[in-house]
Amino acid sequence: xxxxxxxxxxxxxxxxxxxxxxxxxxxxxAVAIFAGAAFFFDPARLTATLGDTxxxxxxxxxxxxxAGQSWFDMTLSRxxxxxxxxxxxxxxxxxxxxxxxxxxxLVLEPAQAELATRATxxxxxxxxxxxxxxxxxEVRNGRKAVLITIVVAMTCVGTVxxxxxxxxxHGAIILCAVIGLLRLARSFDDPNAGWSAxxxxxxxxxxxxxxxTLIAPLFGVAVLxxxxxxxxxxxxxxxxxTFAATLAIALSVTTASSSLFVSHCDxxxxxxxxxxxxxxxxxxxxxxxxxxxxxxxxxxILAVTGAAAIGSYVWAEPACLAGPFGQVDPEVVxxxxxxxxxxxxxxxxxxxxxxxxxxxxxxxxxxxVRLSQSERDDALRFHMLMLxxxxxxxxxxxxxxPYALFLTAQLIGGYLGTxxxxxxxxxxxxxxxxxAVALLLLVGGAGWILFSVSTPMVRSLKARTQAIDNCLSTAxxxxxxxxxxxxxxxxxxxxPYLVNLTQLDALAAPYHRLGSSIVEAHRILxxxxxxxxxxxxxxxxxxxxTCDALSSTEPQRGVPDDALRKLLLASEPPAFLDPVPLxxxxxxxxxxxxx
Numbered sequence: 097x098x099x100x101x102x103x104x105x106x107x108x109x110x111x112x113x114x115x116x117x118x119x120x121x122x123x124x125x126a127v128a129i130f131a132g133a134a135f136f137f138d139p140a141r142l143t144a145t146l147g148d149t150x151x152x153x154x155x156x157x158x159x160x161x162x163a164g165q166s167w168f169d170m171t172l173s174r175x176x177x178x179x180x181x182x183x184x185x186x187x188x189x190x191x192x193x194x195x196x197x198x199x200x201x202l203v204l205e206p207a208q209a210e211l212a213t214r215a216t217x218x219x220x221x222x223x224x225x226x227x228x229x230x231x232x233x234e235v236r237n238g239r240k241a242v243l244i245t246i247v248v249a250m251t252c253v254g255t256v257x258x259x260x261x262x263x264x265x266h267g268a269i270i271l272c273a274v275i276g277l278l279r280l281a282r283s284f285d286d287p288n289a290g291w292s293a294x295x296x297x298x299x300x301x302x303x304x305x306x307x308x309t310l311i312a313p314l315f316g317v318a319v320l321x322x323x324x325x326x327x328x329x330x331x332x333x334x335x336x337x338t339f340a341a342t343l344a345i346a347l348s349v350t351t352a353s354s355s356l357f358v359s360h361c362d363x364x365x366x367x368x369x370x371x372x373x374x375x376x377x378x379x380x381x382x383x384x385x386x387x388x389x390x391x392x393x394x395x396x397i398l399a400v401t402g403a404a405a406i407g408s409y410v411w412a413e414p415a416c417l418a419g420p421f422g423q424v425d426p427e428v429v430x431x432x433x434x435x436x437x438x439x440x441x442x443x444x445x446x447x448x449x450x451x452x453x454x455x456x457x458x459x460x461x462x463x464x465v466r467l468s469q470s471e472r473d474d475a476l477r478f479h480m481l482m483l484x485x486x487x488x489x490x491x492x493x494x495x496x497x498p499y500a501l502f503l504t505a506q507l508i509g510g511y512l513g514t515x516x517x518x519x520x521x522x523x524x525x526x527x528x529x530x531x532a533v534a535l536l537l538l539v540g541g542a543g544w545i546l547f548s549v550s551t552p553m554v555r556s557l558k559a560r561t562q563a564i565d566n567c568l569s570t571a572x573x574x575x576x577x578x579x580x581x582x583x584x585x586x587x588x589x590x591x592p593y594l595v596n597l598t599q600l601d602a603l604a605a606p607y608h609r610l611g612s613s614i615v616e617a618h619r620i621l622x623x624x625x626x627x628x629x630x631x632x633x634x635x636x637x638x639x640x641x642t643c644d645a646l647s648s649t650e651p652q653r654g655v656p657d658d659a660l661r662k663l664l665l666a667s668e669p670p671a672f673l674d675p676v677p678l679x680x681x682x683x684x685x686x687x688x689x690x691x
Contacts, residue, residue: 119234119242123226126246127219134259142211142261145569149606150264152592155210157183158194168352174601175591176613177583177635184363184609186303187350189265193217215260218267222258225271226250229505232278236475237510245509252456252505253449254498265304266498272300273307274502277482280318283331284474290334297335298342298372302350302364305420310489310496314482315339319379321478323394329383336376343369359413361422362608367412374405425611431649432588432614436606438495445494453497457487460504463511470514479507563645564589566683572643573597575678576686582638585620587646590684594641603635606648618649621661625670628660632672632689640664640673640687 134141146152156172165171167187175181196217200209226246233245249255257266276296283290297315300307315336322329347356347364359367378401382394389397415422421433433439442450464480483503490500566572573593581599584591591602604610604617620631620640632640642664655662663670664685673687 119230120227122243122246123223123230126226126250127223130222130250130255130258131215131219131260141259142214143570145261145565146593146596147214147261147263149589149592150266151214151262152596153183153605153607154185154189154193154263154265155214156592156596157185158190158197161187161190161194162198168350168355174595175605175607176610177601177603177637179610179613181605181607181610181613183607184360185265186346186364188299188303188346189268193263196220214263218258218260218262221267221271222255225258225267225275228271228275229278229502232275232282233506233509233513236282236506237513241506241509241513243509244512245505248508249502249505252498252501253453254501257498266306269300269304269306270498270502272296272303273311273499276300277311277314277499277503278479278506280314280332280335281478281482282475283318283335284321284327284478286475287328287330287334290331291338293331294335294338294340295342298339298346301368302343302346305362305364306495307499308420309493310486310499313489314485317481317485318478319398321474321481322383323391323398327474329379329386333376333379333383336372336379340369340372340376343372359416361413361416361418362420365413367409367416370412371405371409374401374408377401378405421608424608425615427615428608428611430652431618432606433608435648435650438493440494442491442494442497453501456501456504457483460507464507467507467511467514476510479503483507567643567646568593569683570597572683575680575682576600576641576684578679579639579676579686583636584639584641585617585632585635585637586639586641587621587643588614588617588648590641590643590646600639603637614649618651621649622651622655622659624656624658625660625663625672629670629672629689638689639676640689642685643683645683 146155153172156174157170160172161167170183170185170187171180172183173180193213197209197213200212204212226249229249230242230246233241254270256262257270273296276293276299279289279293279296283293297311301311315332318332318335319329321327322332343364347366347369350364357366359365378398381401382389382397386394410417413422421429424433437444442453445453460483461480464476464483467476468480483500486496486500486503490496567587568590570593574597576594576598579598579600582601583603584594584600585603586594588604588606591605594600594602595605604614606614616631616635620628620635620637621642623631640660642661644665660670664673664687667685669675669687672690674690676686676688678684678686
């Protein structure tokens with residue numbers, strides 16, 4: 097008996113050990129493993145490339161700010177030629193990166209300081225995200241759910257947005273949107289959580305509109321959920337107030353006073369602030385008298401204020417009815433924007449990725465159902481509702497997939513870490529079936545990955561991806577650093593790397609506000625020699641640069657046999673272009689326009 101009691105005490109002590117470890121320590125440990133794995137499998141990830149196009153451009157934007165560009169001036173004059181790019185990105189991300197870079201430059205050379213900044217910033221974001229996510233899990237489901245929640249979150253595909261080198265805005269938006277939505281769900285049980293929910297969601301939209309397609313409908317559903325019997329709008333109304341206030345404050349500190357009432361469809365501006373403010377007034381009005389009026393009256397007030405909010409949004413800029421790209425040059429849509437990967441649906445992903453994605457969703461839904469057997473709180477119910485809405489949206493546009501997948505972490509961690517007896521009851525036939533399907537998808541997806549790595553299709557895809565990476569690598573672009581300054585006409589995706597690493601300017605870059613420049617660069621590269629020369633001289637170009645694997649725009653009509661791009665790839669340049677010798681081997685070919 098004594099031995100048994102002693103072993104029991106040892107077992108309890110071992111089980112309790114993780115609970116004694118401070119939460120930040122577990123999060124830091126997870127981030128350290130993540131960073132170590134990233135550098136182990138790709139040790140040259142920071143030196144071989146600048147990351148994706150957004151990472152390269154973000155660093156350009158930060159450099160311009162540190163060089164003395166006005167806080168309110170978002171012009172990137174080295175993109176677009178005579179019509180420079182006015183970025184739709186937010187200074188809210190430029191500021192912390194600039195501060196981090198400045199701190200590193202106190203002890204490091206500029207090049208090493210940039211490397212350190214590119215390595216550190218996404219990991220800092222990931223650490224903050226994991227801590228906030230783990231805190232939500234602890235508040236909702238207790239300490240035992242924390243470790244599982246962290247593990248599930250770290251295995252989500254969305255963690256690629258936090259890899260070292262990812263200094264664009266995606267990681268920050270994911271952090272703010274996911275934490276904001278989780279606290280919005282908790283606000284039905286703890287209305288005070290609504291205050292912070294609105295701040296996080298407001299910051300997400302102030303940084304970028306990427307998650308607006310998800311946040312807007314979930315905010316609306318939260319209000320409708322609060323109208324149900326025995327529910328309250330207190331939490332959503334708190335969130336609505338701080339959401340509108342955060343947007344208004346962010347607009348005022350990032351926009352010049354002369355532009356405060358200018359409206360855009362793709363970035364924080366007056367129209368969204370007006371919509372959020374009027375909407376918040378309506379929700380707060382209903383909440384203030386929700387116990388004294390009927391449900392019909394509540395719907396009527398919300399309908400009127402909602403119509404006024406949408407009306408103000410449309411009045412400020414009617415083009416925004418078409419969405420974030422409402423002000424985009426329509427000609428750029430078929431040749432480039434329609435083919436951008438993040439705007440495609442889940443069918444654009446490999447089969448194994450689709451299988452694993454569905455496995456997460458099925459397992460999370462199963463865990464949510466099981467939790468609901470023992471937990472009757474509204475936070476869990478609304479969390480399940482959020483997931484059911486986020487799933488189809490993420491299948492429609494894969495840029496929303498990380499948000500939906502991270503929403504699964506707390507449900508899975510909450511169920512597997514729960515100690516409540518109801519969660520340990522035998523499975524029903526339905527839940528057994530759901531769990532079996534999820535495991536089949538997960539195991540099948542893993543098996544498919546192991547099988548498919550050797551198939552001709554995957555080998556071809558990897559070869560194509562590697563060829564593109566070679567074109568955009570730092571090693572390929574470095575031989576161009578000695579070239580005198582001038583405007584280069586090249587593939588859309590090469591533009592940010594040229595501007596970042598060389599003295600060259602780029603006519604086109606992968607940003608929708610450069611629609612007319614993208615169209616013109618496309619026309620030049622796919623035009624006959626005579627037309628191409630005329631267009632090159634009209635835009636003031638000095639160089640034409642090609643790489644075999646780069647073809648980011650799709651011709652909508654027949655391309656002439658003597659199209660400029662075809663001739664250059666065949667090393668048969670027209671008479672008005674001279675080849676430019678480069679000091680080192682590179683995947684790029686450079687031609688200079690004759691005077």
